[in-house]
Amino acid sequence: TDKYAVIGNPIGHTKSPLIQGMFAQATGRDIDYTAILGPLGEFAKTVDAFRASGGRGMNVTAPFKLDAFAYATDLSERARLAGAVNAMKFEGERVFAENFDGVGLLRDVTHNLGCPLAGKRVLLLGAGGAARGALLPFLEQKPAQLVIANRTVDKAQALASELAGHGPVSGGGYAELAGQQFDVVFNATSASLRAELPPVPATVFAEGCLAYELAYGKGLTPFLRLAQNAGVRRLADGVGMLAEQAAEAFAWWRGVRPDTRAVISHLTVPLV
Ligand code: ATR
Numbered sequence: 001t002d003k004y005a006v007i008g009n010p011i012g013h014t015k016s017p018l019i020q021g022m023f024a025q026a027t028g029r030d031i032d033y034t035a036i037l038g039p040l041g042e043f044a045k046t047v048d049a050f051r052a053s054g055g056r057g058m059n060v061t062a063p064f065k066l067d068a069f070a071y072a073t074d075l076s077e078r079a080r081l082a083g084a085v086n087a088m089k090f091e092g093e094r095v096f097a098e099n100f101d102g103v104g105l106l107r108d109v110t111h112n113l114g115c116p117l118a119g120k121r122v123l124l125l126g127a128g129g130a131a132r133g134a135l136l137p138f139l140e141q142k143p144a145q146l147v148i149a150n151r152t153v154d155k156a157q158a159l160a161s162e163l164a165g166h167g168p169v170s171g172g173g174y175a176e177l178a179g180q181q182f183d184v185v186f187n188a189t190s191a192s193l194r195a196e197l198p199p200v201p202a203t204v205f206a207e208g209c210l211a212y213e214l215a216y217g218k219g220l221t222p223f224l225r226l227a228q229n230a231g232v233r234r235l236a237d238g239v240g241m242l243a244e245q246a247a248e249a250f251a252w253w254r255g256v257r258p259d260t261r262a263v264i265s266h267l268t269v270p271l272v
Contacts, residue, residue, distance in 0.1 A: 001030050003054050004253065007038045007046065008061035015267060016059050019246045022266070023258035031254070043067035047088075057089045057253045059246075065099075065129060072097030082133035087249040098252060102133035104245030105186075105214065105238075106141070112240045112264070115184060115210050117141040123182040124148050125198050125223075126189035127155040127171070130214050134188060135159065139167035147182070149174050149200065151189075174199045181206040187213045187223040197222035202230045210234040216242050220271045239267050 006016040012035075020033040038046045043064050050058065060068040068085035069075070072095045079085050079099040089096040110116050122143045124131055127150035138146055148171040150156035160171030183206050189198045192215040200223070205211065211227030216238035220228065224235050243260040251257035 001032045002056045003050075004031055004033045004057045004059075005036045005050060005055060006033075006059040006061060007036045007043070007050075007064055009038050009040055009063060011035045011037045011061070014061065015242065016061075016246060019243060019263050019267075020250060022263050023247065023250045026262065027250075027254070027256050027258050029254050029256070038064055044071055047071060051090050055090060057087070057249070059249055060086050060088065068097060071095060078102060078133070078136060081136050082129070084129050084133065086133075086245065087252065089253060098249070099133050100245040100248035100252075101130065101241070102135070102137040104243075104248055105134050105212075105241040106137040107244040107248075108236075108240030109184070109210070109212065110141070112244070112260070113210065113212075113234070113236055115234075117143045117184065119144050120183040121181065121206065122146045123177070123180075123185045123204060125185070125187045125200055126150060127152070127159050128188070128190065130190070131188035132159065134186065135163050135169070136166060139163060139169060142167065144168070145170070147172070147177075147180070149177055149198075151198065174201070177201050177204050180204060182209065184210045184212065185227065187211075187215075187221070190215075192218050192221040192223060195222060197226060200226070202226055205230045205232045208234075210236065213237045214241060216267075217269050219269060224271060235271055237269075237271060239269070240264055243267065 024031045065084035074096045076098045082099040085097040087098045146169045148156040153173040156171030160169045191198045211232045243263040
């Protein structure tokens with residue numbers, strides 16, 4: 001049985017063993033997938049020990065995504081652009097590293113929610129790790145425009161100039177959103193984790209807009225409530241993103257892409 005694990009701190013809340021176990025069962029692949037509480041400051045030591053015990057691959061969650069970036073010997077282009085790693089594959093001395101958060105989010109939006117981004121006006125709130133990973137996959141869809149809004153304005157501007165060669169992207173503060181409308185609005189800030197609302201004007205949601213909260217399992221967050229009160233009927237949280245990034249990792253490790261529908265319906269928490 002091949003060994004895999006997710007490493008984080010804290011790790012008690014992780015759904016990854018459940019998800020990967022469901023994928024393994026559905027595809028007839030026998031894997032052993034555990035959760036590892038990584039001591040802070042001992043990422044490399046902990047991963048070294050897991051590899052020495054026969055580990056084949058790992059998912060990486062907070063706060064180790066940058067440690068994994070440094071630990072990798074072979075970074076994929078999207079991991080490099082995201083500046084963070086969420087999945088690793090071990091082959092001898094080599095550590096292949098990927099970031100599937102952005103492609104997982106994109107697949108959820110386009111495939112599961114039926115909302116292609118081509119030609120759309122897209123607004124991304126936040127400029128931290130979660131936002132970074134989404135930018136390149138989004139721009140590859142050729143949206144009409146991609147606007148990054150962040151509390152710390154220079155971070156949004158810096159990200160936008162880094163990605164400028166890839167499409168129509170701009171960055172600024174929340175105040176600049178007054179008078180603008182978008183077809184899809186993503187909340188990639190960590191505000192929802194503290195039940196806070198990023199200062200986004202309620203007027204940003206265009207008719208028929210999709211409002212997407214990247215956080216998972218928080219119910220109707222202040223952001224989703226704002227969207228709902230503004231008349232938005234299509235609301236989503238990050239359950240599909242969670243399932244899709246896990247499916248990407250499973251496919252990368254095992255060579256077969258599992259269907260995510262059973263996982264998504266098992267983990268869906270009502271948005272109330
Ligand atoms: P993550 O990896 O979850 O993206 P992060 O890298 O710490 O975490 O980034 C958090 C993001 O949420 C940042 O964009 C942050 O804005 P700043 O760059 O200005 O700090 C944003 N954020 C967190 N709390 C927020 C709040 N209450 N209102 C607006 N933005 C918030």
